[in-house]
Amino acid sequence: MESVGQCRQCGEPVEWRTSAKTGRRYPVNALGASGVLGSFHSVSCPRKRERPPIHSDPPVASSQGNGHANGQDLASLIARHVAAVMPPTATLDEARVRAIASEVAGGRVNVNVSVRGLDGAVTTTDAGRQHKQFPILLQVIARRRNLWMTGPAGSGKTRAAHNAAQALGLAFGAISVGPQTTQSALFGYMDAHGNYVPTEFRRRYEQGGVFLFDEIDRGNPGVLTALNQAIENGTCAFPDAMVPRHPDFVAIAAANTYGTGASREYVGALQLDAATLDRFAMLAWEYDEALEHDLAMATYEASGGTDPTVAEGWIAKVRRARSKAQALKVRHVISPRASIVGADLLASGMDEATVSACVLWKGLDSDTIERLR
DSSP, X not given: OEEEEEOTTTOOEEEEEEOTTTOOEEESSBOOSTTSOOSSBSSSOHHHHTSOOOOSSOOOOOOOSOOBOOHHHHHHHHHHHHHHHSOTTOXXXXXXXXXXXXXXXXXXXXXXXXXXXXXXXXXXEEOOSOOTTHHHHHHHHHTTOOEEEEOOTTSOHHHHHHHHHHHTTOOEEEEEOOTTOOHHHHHOEEOTTSOXXXXXXXXXXXXXXXXXXXXXXXXXXXXXXXXXXXXHSSEEEOSSOEEEOOTTEEEEEEESSOSBOOOSSOTTOOBOOHHHHTTSEEEEOOOOHHHHHHHHHHHHHHTTOOOHHHHHHHHHHHHHHHHHHHHTTOSOOOOHHHHHHHHHXXXXXXXXXXXXXXXXXXXXXXXXXXXXX
């Protein structure tokens, strides 16, 4: 270990080490800009320790600002996404994520959207770093219009719905829909003692908030028609009473299809009744590769990765395979999860061939793999 240079923030030495595996020199307790090794501390800097503690889920601020990236909001967003793909026993240094976020997302812009509420008032919401189509989602929800989000696996539909509710100050509830989802799972039921057992859907319908029907195109069409009255009309018949719809209730449906039946990739999707589909505005939700890049890079560094070029090369490999799969119409989904989970595994020391087999190729035959390289 050697000491080269001083921290630009506190003046203390910055320690460097030479990798026995690659021969590259890297700082043990320093972080650079845009993936370049630099000369200031990341966690151990005394001036860093003077900052107030970071809360795990800071409130979203409304601002008329210029839209430049807010490090604290971004760090929290990245931390939540990283936590979703880390093993249950893994730990994440949130101060480290904040430092990484400020570097990885430097120059990115926040989603800063002006929305007109039901009372006619216009509110500018600074929602932090979000998906590129988040402004459309936010505008629709602000008007309390029901929205159907159609997008490929791993495109961030569920997280975006939750973030939209937070940005508008609304409560959030959800259910994962499947062929065995019953009406009682949605509307509640009367128990053996004559007491009503409510559901989260009932609470959001009656008290207000965003309710997400996740994977709605996997639901039984006959059961889902029972929602037609609730999500569009002013009242709904629950087992215990007729309940008026709260003015702030809004429904979001997340799906891989438009409810018209199975596709080559999503064979479990069902064809839903046209009366149900007609109650939603439709939004085609796409992959956001800029956000995918930021999350994968943050995951790699937060997991202990020391060579940013490894993560950059992995992300490029995933995107290349995805593009070829789409062009060749190969029935294989390559979502941003491949970039994020793969970056974590590479940072842990797993070799790239094994990572590729686990999270990218996933059982494809050798001929198809060669076509997608």
